[in-house]
Amino acid sequence: xxxxxxxxxxxxxxxxxxxxxxxxxxxxxxxxxxxxxxxxxxxxxxxxxxxxxxxxxxxxxxxxxxxxxxxxxxxxxxxxxxxxxxxxxxxxxxxxxxxxxxxxxxxxxxxxxxxxxxxxxxxxxxxxxxxxxxxxxxxxxxxxxxxxxxxxxxxxxxxxxxxxxxxxxxxxxxxxxxxxxxxxxxxxxxxxxxxxxxxxxxxxxxxxxxxxxxxxxxxxxxxxxxxxxxxxxxxxxxxxxxxxxxxxxxxxxxxxxxxxxxxxxxxxxxxxxxxxx
Amino acid sequence: xxxxxxxxxxxxxxxxxxxxxxxxxxxxxxxxxxxxxxxxxxxxxxxxxxxxxxxxxxxxxxxxxxxxxxxxxxxxxxxxxxxxxxxxxxxxxxxxxxxxxxxxxxxxxxxxxxxxxxxxxxxxxxxxxxxxxxxxxxxxxxxxxxxxxxxxxxxxxxxxxxxxxxxxxxxxxxxxxxxxxxxxxxxxxxxxxxxxxxxxxxxxxxxxxxxxxxxxxxxxxxxxxxxxxxxxxxxxxxxxxxxxxxxxxxxxxxxxxxxxxxxxxxxxxxxxxxxxxxxxxxxxxxxxxxxxxxxxxxxxxxxx
Numbered sequence: 001x002x003x004x005x006x007x008x009x010x011x012x013x014x015x016x017x018x019x020x021x022x023x024x025x026x027x028x029x030x031x032x033x034x035x036x037x038x039x040x041x042x043x044x045x046x047x048x049x050x051x052x053x054x055x056x057x058x059x060x061x062x063x064x065x066x067x068x069x070x071x072x073x074x075x076x077x078x079x080x081x082x083x084x085x086x087x088x089x090x091x092x093x094x095x096x097x098x099x100x101x102x103x104x105x106x107x108x109x110x111x112x113x114x115x116x117x118x119x120x121x122x123x124x125x126x127x128x129x130x131x132x133x134x135x136x137x138x139x140x141x142x143x144x145x146x147x148x149x150x151x152x153x154x155x156x157x158x159x160x161x162x163x164x165x166x167x168x169x170x171x172x173x174x175x176x177x178x179x180x181x182x183x184x185x186x187x188x189x190x191x192x193x194x195x196x197x198x199x200x201x202x203x204x205x206x207x208x209x210x211x212x213x214x215x216x217x218x219x220x221x222x223x224x225x226x227x228x229x230x231x232x233x234x235x236x237x238x239x240x241x242x243x244x245x246x247x248x249x250x251x252x253x254x255x256x257x258x259x260x261x262x263x264x265x266x267x268x269x270x271x272x273x274x275x276x277x
Numbered sequence: 278x279x280x281x282x283x284x285x286x287x288x289x290x291x292x293x294x295x296x297x298x299x300x301x302x303x304x305x306x307x308x309x310x311x312x313x314x315x316x317x318x319x320x321x322x323x324x325x326x327x328x329x330x331x332x333x334x335x336x337x338x339x340x341x342x343x344x345x346x347x348x349x350x351x352x353x354x355x356x357x358x359x360x361x362x363x364x365x366x367x368x369x370x371x372x373x374x375x376x377x378x379x380x381x382x383x384x385x386x387x388x389x390x391x392x393x394x395x396x397x398x399x400x401x402x403x404x405x406x407x408x409x410x411x412x413x414x415x416x417x418x419x420x421x422x423x424x425x426x427x428x429x430x431x432x433x434x435x436x437x438x439x440x441x442x443x444x445x446x447x448x449x450x451x452x453x454x455x456x457x458x459x460x461x462x463x464x465x466x467x468x469x470x471x472x473x474x475x476x477x478x479x480x481x482x483x484x485x486x487x488x489x490x491x492x493x494x495x496x497x498x499x500x501x502x503x504x505x506x507x508x509x510x511x512x513x514x515x516x517x518x519x520x521x522x523x524x525x526x527x528x529x530x531x532x533x534x535x536x537x538x539x540x541x542x543x544x545x546x547x548x549x550x551x552x553x554x555x556x557x558x559x560x561x562x563x564x565x566x567x568x569x570x571x572x573x574x575x576x577x578x579x580x581x
Contacts, residue, residue: 017307018431020355021391023384032381040369112366115424117384118329118359120351164495277292277332 023120032126033116037133041099048137052095053144055215056087060149061210066200067207077240081156084149085163085236086208088142092167093228096138097172097181099128117276126264127179127262134175135168142167144163156238162238163246170231174186174199174262183274202228207236212244226258280343282432282463283306283328288337290487297323299335299487305465305480307342307431310458312478312495313467314574320487321467322362323438328334329359355383358425362436364417366409372396372420373405376427381429395423398453415446422450426457433457434465439473451477475499475570480577483577491577498577499568504539506566507546511536512559520552534561 023029041048064080095188107113118127149155156161185191205226212220223229224245234250237243243250269275283305290298298320305311313321326332328339330346339346343351367375373392380388396402399419404412412420418438425433435454439447441544455477458464468474474481474495481498483491491498508525510532511517517536518524525535538549546565552562 018429020431021383021429023355023386023387025384028386029382032378035381036378039374043369046370107367108369111361111363112367114331114361114365115367115379116382117331118354118357119379119380120354122351175558203290253380259311277326277331 002249005202007173016048018236026127029119030129032133033121033125033129037099037103037129037134039138040103041133048095048099049140049218051090052141053148056091056145059087059207060084060153064153067222071171077242078154080153082236084153084155085239086232087149088146088171089167089232089271090143090203090208092138092142093170093174093203093231094138094199095179096134096143097195099134099137099241100175101179101182101185101191101195102178103133104129105185106165108182109188110184113275119162123266124270125168127266127269130266131172131175134178135171138171138174140169159238160240163235164238165251166235166238166254168232169251169258170235173227173231173254173258173261176258176265179265180261183268186274195208204228205229206232207244208232209275240249279306279307281340282342283465284338284340284343286329286336286338288327288339290320290327290332290334298327298339298489300563301489303489303492305463307463308458308461309501310455310464310477310479312460312474313465313480313484314471314474314481315467315484316578318486321462321484322436322485324361325434325465325467326482330354334541337441342558355428356431358428358430358433358563360421360425360433360435360438360479364421365416366410366412367558368410371406371408372401372412372423373419375409376423379424380427385428388427391429392427395426399423400449400501406408408553412455415442418442419448419450420458422453431461432463432465436467437469438466439468439470443523443560448471453497471570471574481570482576485578491573495570498573499570501573503570504541504572505543506572507540507549508564508566509536509538509553509558509560510562511553512561513557516556516558517553520549520556520558 047240060080060083061085104113107116120208139217146155181191181194185194205223206226207223215223230245230250230253233243233245234247234254238252281304283303285301285303286299288301290297301320301324310525313324315321322424323332327334328341328346331351333347341353342356344356346353372377376392376395377388380392381388392404396405399422401416401419401423404416409417420433421440422435433454439450442450454464466474466478478495480494481491482489493501493524509517509522514534516526517538520538522536523539527539540546540549550560
C-alpha cells in the first residue's frame with residue numbers, strides 16, 4: 001500500500017493563497033436560515049396561511065350555527081365566543097407543526113437538506129431557525145383566524161400577555177415537535193402518521209371545542225394528561241379571565257413540555273440523528 | 278512549510294458489516310488539482326462526506342486548511358466548497374435568491390458582486406431570476422457549482438460533477454474549474470471519466486474497498502502501471518495468442534482477427550513483429566496505443 005510519506009503533497013509555490021470570505025457577524029448564518037424558512041412558507045402563503053384561516057372559519061361557522069343557541073360556557077360566555085380562542089390556538093399549533101415538519105421532510109427527500117448541513121451552522125442555530133419560523137407561521141395563521149373571527153363574533157381579551165405567552169409557547173413546542181417528526185420520518189406517510197395519530201387527536205381532544213367541565217369525571221382526569229389541554233386552557237384564560245384550570249399550572253406544564261422537547265430535539269440534532277450518519 | 282489544503286489521518290467508517298473506509302491517509306497540498314478515483318462503493322463519496330461533516334468517521338481525523346472538521350467545524354466548512362453528486366435543488370427559490378441564501382449561511386451578506394461574477398463565469402446571468410424548477414439539468418448542475426463557490430472557499434470538492442452532462446457543458450465546466458485552480462483554489466475531483474482525470478489532475482489517489490491502493494502523480498502512475506500497446510490484425514490470430522497476445526474486440530468495421538500485446542519500450546516492437554513473422558501469423562494491420570489512465574486503473578484494481 002502506498003505510504004503518504006512516499007508521495008508528499010506537492011505545493012504549488014506560484015499558486016496564490018485563497019482566503020475564504022470572512023463572516024460579517026456570528027448571527028448572519030442563523031438569521032439567513034430563519035429568513036429562508038420564513039420566505040419558504042410566505043412564497044406559498046395561500047396554502048400555508050390563507051387555507052388554514054379558511055379552515056378554521058369553516059369550523060367556526062358550522063359549530064356556531066349548530067351550538068351557539070344551546071350552549072354557554074363559564075356561566076355566561078356564548079359558545080361562539082368560547083370557540084374562537086380554541087380555534088386560534090389549534091391553528092397556531094397545527095401550522096407550527098406543519099411548517100418545520102414539512103420543510104424538513106421535503107428537504108430530506110429531495111436532498112437539498114445538504115445546503116443547510118454543509119455551511120458552518122451549529123445545531124442550536126438550526127433548531128432556533130426552524131422553530132422560530134414555525135412559530136411565526138403559527139402566529140400569523142392564528143392572528144388571521146382571530147382577526148377574521150372578531151369581525152363576526154365578540155371576543156374579549158382580558159389579558160393579552162397570557163394570550164401572547166401561550167401562543168408563542170405553543171408555537172415553539174409544536175415547532176419542536178415538527179423538527180423531531182421531520183427528522184425522524186423517512187417518508188411522507190410516516191410524517192402523516194405522526195400528524196394524524198398524535199398531533200391531531202391531542203389537539204382535537206384538548207378542549208378546543210368544549211370545556212372539560214362538560215366531560216364525565218373520568219375524561220376530565222384523562223384530559224389533564226394531555227399537554228395540549230394546558231396550552232389551550234391557558235390561552236383561553238387570556239381572553240376570558242376564566243379557565244378550566246389555573247393558568248399558572250398551565251404555564252408550568254407548558255414550560256416543562258418546552259424544556260423536555262427542546263432538550264430532546266437539540267440532543268437529536270447534536271447527534272446528527274438521521275442527518276449526519 | 279505551507280499548510281496542506283487537506284489532511285486525512287487514519288480515517289475509518291463502518292456501516293454495519295460494510296467497511297466503507299478502512300484507514301485512509303491522504304495529504305493534499307494547496308493549489309493541487311487532485312483526483313480521487315475508484316469503482317462504485319470504493320468509499321469516495323463517504324470520504325468527501327466525512328470532509329464536509331455529513332458523515333462522522335469512527336476513527337481518525339480530517340483537517341481542511343489546518344482546521345479540524347469536528348473540533349473547528351466552522352472554520353473547516355468556511356474553507357470548503359462541495360459540489361454534490363446528486364442534482365439537488367430547492368424549488369422555492371430563484372437562482373439569485375438561492376445564491377444569496379447560501380452566502381448568508383456562510384455569514385456573508387451583500388455578496389452580489391461575487392455572485393454576479395460566478396453567474397457570468399458559469400453563463401447563468403440570464404437565468405439569475407429564473408426559478409430553479411425552470412432550469413435544464415445542465416443549468417442546475419452549474420448552479421450547484423455556483424452554490425459551492427459563493428463563500429470563495431480555498432478548497433473545492435467536485436463529486437462526479439460531469440455525470441450525465443453533455444460534452445459542451447462538460448468542456449465549459451472544466452475550463453472554469455481550471456481557471457479556479459490557476460487562481461489558487463485546491464480542486465479535489467472524483468469522476469468515472471478517467472480521461473478527464475488524466476488530463477486535469479496532477480496527482481491521483483485510487484481507492485478500493487475503502488483503502489488507498491495507489492497514490493502518486495498522474496505521470497508516475499502512467500509510467501509505473503501502464504504499458505504501451507500494440508494491436509495487430511492477423512490472418513492467423515491463434516498464433517498471436519500463442520505468443521502471449523490477448524484477443525481484442527472486433528474493429529470498427531466489425532472485422533475479427535485483432536490481438537493485443539503490451540510492451541514497455543518501442544524497442545520491443547521490432548522483436549514482437551519478428552516473432553509474429555516467424556510464427557507465420559500473417560500481419561494485416563497494426564495500431565500503436567499510448568498508456569492511459571484507464572489501463573492504470575484496471576491494472577491497479579486488479580493488483581489490489
